[in-house]
Amino acid sequence: MGSYLLVQVFAGRFGRTGDIPERHFVLTAGHVTIGRSAAGEGLPMAKGTSAGLLDNQQAQSVFKHELLRGYALPFVVMTASKIPGRRAMVVDGYAGRGRYDDGRPASAELLLQAALRARTSTQVEVLLVERRRQDYRRLSTVAAEYRDQGLQVEAFHGQVQDHLPEIVSRAGGVPLFLFLDPCGAILPFVELHCLLRRARGSAWPRTEALLNFSADFTRSAAGVLHKNLLDHAAIQAMDAVCGGPWWRKVALEAHKSSRRGDWESAAEAVVTEYARRLGAATNMKHVVVPVRRQMHHQPVYHLVFLTRGEHGIWVFGHSAAAARRAWLDVVGPGADPPRRGAVQPRRVPAGR
Numbered sequence: 001m002g003s004y005l006l007v008q009v010f011a012g013r014f015g016r017t018g019d020i021p022e023r024h025f026v027l028t029a030g031h032v033t034i035g036r037s038a039a040g041e042g043l044p045m046a047k048g049t050s051a052g053l054l055d056n057q058q059a060q061s062v063f064k065h066e067l068l069r070g071y072a073l074p075f076v077v078m079t080a081s082k083i084p085g086r087r088a089m090v091v092d093g094y095a096g097r098g099r100y101d102d103g104r105p106a107s108a109e110l111l112l113q114a115a116l117r118a119r120t121s122t123q124v125e126v127l128l129v130e131r132r133r134q135d136y137r138r139l140s141t142v143a144a145e146y147r148d149q150g151l152q153v154e155a156f157h158g159q160v161q162d163h164l165p166e167i168v169s170r171a172g173g174v175p176l177f178l179f180l181d182p183c184g185a186i187l188p189f190v191e192l193h194c195l196l197r198r199a200r201g202s203a204w205p206r207t208e209a210l211l212n213f214s215a216d217f218t219r220s221a222a223g224v225l226h227k228n229l230l231d232h233a234a235i236q237a238m239d240a241v242c243g244g245p246w247w248r249k250v251a252l253e254a255h256k257s258s259r260r261g262d263w264e265s266a267a268e269a270v271v272t273e274y275a276r277r278l279g280a281a282t283n284m285k286h287v288v289v290p291v292r293r294q295m296h297h298q299p300v301y302h303l304v305f306l307t308r309g310e311h312g313i314w315v316f317g318h319s320a321a322a323a324r325r326a327w328l329d330v331v332g333p334g335a336d337p338p339r340r341g342a343v344q345p346r347r348v349p350a351g352r
């Protein structure tokens, strides 16, 4: 079942999800469709990759990084303002190196920058986890720079799942934003449920999560399933990620009914149902955003955003719109026109 959420951008105000702002875009389960005013007037001219900004591979990171750049600061400031002592915690569970070789900030440094900007009003603790030793060393150097500027920062080496119990206990009583951005399979459903429902199940202090759900991973697991290789590790991994084998039927049916016989619709159907199930199990609202390398490509991954605050949905929508503009600026809309039959802007009912 498709799940839809309506979010507002550029309206300069926040409101209930039932309010349809003049300027809006719609995030659906498989497409970000942008209203005329969000995609058109007043936006910088797209430069495209030919301008030498970023290569195609990096385009997929632009969206998530711009989203973090836009969202982390309002999250910590707004949610901490409701808490005595104005504290918050942000976590990058699959942090990588923290900074690119050319000096551009990656996800961990973007969170550190947000914490630094917030500090006149808000005390933000930043926790970073990275498994690869070499990347962890680089990450630690970046973390140390910000610690020297007075921030509370800690970088952990190892598997995020091993550090989550300590992270959750340190976040007791404060808002928590969790960014989980693996290259392949995300944490098993049961672990996310445990974290987001059992350990952090109340509305306050706020808990929000931004998950990278790999479409490449779903497509390859579905492909293996299609070949009936049921003992393949990808199938077991996908079962764990999804919290059961339900995804198999969803993927195969979506593939069967797809017009072009590819696996794009399977990846979309699976992440849509995944987000619905995780949202229901954790009592959180959810938004799914596909992220592509180029306009006409299949998504590389979907971002799944979870929150218990309606306000969070609106602010997330604002940040997603800005991220979309930055992404367009990199890939250039003229270089890759939307494929025929792409979904047109429309209004859809709020999902929850």
Ligand SMILES: C[S@@+](CC[C@H](N)C(=O)[O-])C[C@H]1O[C@@H](n2cnc3c(N)ncnc32)[C@H](O)[C@@H]1O
Pocket (backbone or CB within 6 Å): 061, 064, 092, 093, 094, 095, 096, 097, 098, 106, 107, 108, 129, 130, 131, 132, 135, 158, 159, 160, 161, 181, 182, 183
């Ligand atoms: C997609 S990259 C992260 C990119 C980074 N979040 C960014 O946007 O700049 C995923 C990282 O997670 C690390 N990783 C993979 N599995 C992990 C695990 N179980 N726990 C912690 N880190 C892990 C990998 O070594 C890799 O550096």
